[in-house]
Amino acid sequence: MERIQRAHEIGADPAGVALLLADPAGRELWPRGRARFGAPQRSGVGFACDVTVLGIPPARGRLAITTGREPGLTEVWLMLQVDGAAAAVAADGARFLGALAVAAQARSSAA
Numbered sequence: 001m002e003r004i005q006r007a008h009e010i011g012a013d014p015a016g017v018a019l020l021l022a023d024p025a026g027r028e029l030w031p032r033g034r035a036r037f038g039a040p041q042r043s044g045v046g047f048a049c050d051v052t053v054l055g056i057p058p059a060r061g062r063l064a065i066t067t068g069r070e071p072g073l074t075e076v077w078l079m080l081q082v083d084g085a086a087a088a089v090a091a092d093g094a095r096f097l098g099a100l101a102v103a104a105q106a107r108s109s110a111a
Helices: 014-021 025-029 087-110
Strands: 002-010 035-037 041-043 046-053 059-067 074-082
Touching: 002 087, 014 025, 014 046, 014 059, 014 074, 014 087, 025 035, 025 087, 046 074, 074 087
Parallel strands: none
Antiparallel strands: 002 074, 035 046, 041 046, 046 059, 059 074
């Protein structure tokens, strides 16, 4: 079992990022739609949700959403345990975080 950790800063507020994961958008943002996201819940100064990747290899873990190092920024951490070779899941995770950042910033700018 391999562990993947990826982080990304997003120019949006943590609640706005969490709201994106509360509907099917999270699944749609994951490459090939092969992930499920649990409902985001309050966790410390941010939010967290469970993540299940349904591909081969499968993976399970958490997505943590917290305030960033500077005002107006949010830090998102994706932490997964992968049953098998992790390279493809790690690449999908990085693409997901980039797509999440674009969607959250677009939603934040529209508000």
